[in-house]
Amino acid sequence: MKRRTFVGAGASALLAGCDWDWLAARQGLQGGYVGANVTLGHRLRSGGFPPPSFEGQVDVAIVGAGVAGLAVARQLRRAGIDRYRLFDLEDEAGGNARGHVIAGMGCPLGAHYLPTPGAPAQDVRDLLVELGLLRVQAGRDVYDELTLCHSPQERLLIGSQWQEGLLPMINVDAQALRDYRRFATLVAQARATLPFAIPTVLAGWAPGLDALDGQSFAQWLAAQGLDSTAMRWYLNYCCRDDYGAPLGQVSAWAGLHYFASRHGFRAPGTDGPDDRDELLTWPEGNAWLTRHLAAAHAAQLQTASLTTRVQPTARGVQIDVWNDALGRSERWTADQVVLCTPLFISARLLAADAPAALTATAARIRYAPWLVANVWVPEPLDERPGAPRAWDNVMMGDSPQGLGYVDAMHQSTRPTPASIGPTVLTYYMSFGTAPAAREAL
Known part of the structure; x- marks a missing residue:
């Protein structure tokens, strides 16, 4: 299969939820949409739920069973608290880290790796x-x-040739090489003089970070004279890949945090440790982790359940839930509630009881839409000269929204190597935070 054919098919599959029948008839593709339960989620806005016909009581209610909610449940269990309940509107826990199976092969629906933690x-x-x-x-x-992600980990297609790694090195000029060295120095200085860490709560804050957070990464790079095409492309890719937004929409603090909180940045041809993270990954992505986390809370996990209201009371908290699996409204009371939901959802659930700071922050937060396409291919894509097939494959000449694809079978231990058999390629697109991007989606 040609790379261009795959990318076109991937883009079509991404739009499957919009009008799959039309696309299938036009291109002869089979597939469909397996993302979030939009229909159930939109009922939070439309309302019209019947009065509760069931009441329950727990010590702690957790709204949202993504990674955050599962982490809360794990901490409660470790503290000896087992009277808790996890509510999630999807049929499976995991949130943005859920997975899927195509033709017996696992593949991610979102988050697909975990950097080895410091x-x-x-x-x-x-x-x-x-x-x-x-x-x-x-x-x-x-x-x-x-x-651990098997080698080779990543490669970049420049023109008609693949290179190892994602930092452009083919046909780069002297200015780009100078920019690489200059940026490495600036990142090292930032790491030495300012607090950066993951998780960020451990780093604290410093006045120098205010100046970085008050300007875009693009503005900061321009002030440093870092304007070579190769340097800008790479940093823009990193921002879109991690934050879902380009250089001009990401703060300078966030742009530097990407490097300074983890592995730094090493310019080609200089001494020092490899600046690439070691990664943990699975064919189904981080769903491997969330499924293991969720298994420990099977008795407390309630899926296909939409939380519709959270109201503080004199004795604790009252949580109204629509149990879609049983077709009934439920009212739960808890001593405490943990909202592991996007801020705008948390503000809506609390309504008039939402703290002013939450309401104000939720109104300012911008979200970046993503599309993920899992495309089954019966045979490998046609190869170009250069670096061999890798787990992460990025095209420098891709569409402005494209982030490349990962090979789900790269981590497989099946007898038939992915290089000669069918596989699932997971193609990612980030649309940025501009209103036009949301309209296009």
Whole structure:
């Protein structure tokens, strides 16, 4: 299959939820939409639920069973609290980290990898130890070899040739190489003089970060004289890949945080450790993690359930839920509630009881729409000269929204290598935060 054919098919599959019948007739494709339960979610806006016909009581109610909600449940369990309940509108926990199966092959519906955590992320490290993915031997981290992203990890198509890694190196000029070295120096200075960490709460805040947060990454790069095409393309790609928005819509703090909080940035031809993260990944992406997390809370997890109202009371909190699986309204009371939902959803659920700070912040937050297409291919894509097939494959000449594709079978241990058999390619697109992008979606 030609790369151009795949990209075109991927874009069509991404729009499957809009008018699949038309697309299938036009291009002979089979498939469909398996994303969020939009119909149930929109009932939060339309309302019209019957009075509650069931009442329940727990110590803690958790609204949202994505990664945040599952993490809260895990912490409660570790603290000896088991009278809690997780509510989620989807049929499966996991949120943006859910997965799917096509032709017996797992593939992600969103988040598809986990960078190996540094020392500050102790909770994540504890989880990986618990899951058997990490052990510390003689003071060194030893990760499960089957879970670490297999080599080669990533490649970039420039023109008609693939190169290893995503930093452009083919036909780059002297200015680009100078910019690479200059940016490496600036990142090193930022790491040495300003607090950066993951999770960010451990880093604190400093006056120098205010100046960075008050300007876009594009403005900051221009002030530093970093304007070569290759440097700008790479940094723009990093921002779109991590934040869903381009350089001009991401703050300079966020742009530097991408590098300074993790691996730094090493210019080609200079000494130092590899600046690429080691990654943990699975064919189904981070659904492997969320399914293991959810399994520990099967008795407390209530899926296909839309929370419609959260109201503080004199004795705790009252939570109204539409149980779509049973077709009934439920009223739950809890001593405490944890809202693991987007801020605008949290504000809507609390309504008049929402704190002013929450309402104001929710109104300012902008969300970046994404589309993810899982495309089954019976044979490998036609290869171009250069670096061999990798897990992450990015095209420098892709559409402005394209982020490339990952090969779900790259991590597989099946007898038939992905290089000679069918696989599922997961193509990602980020539309940015502009209103026109949402309208296009």
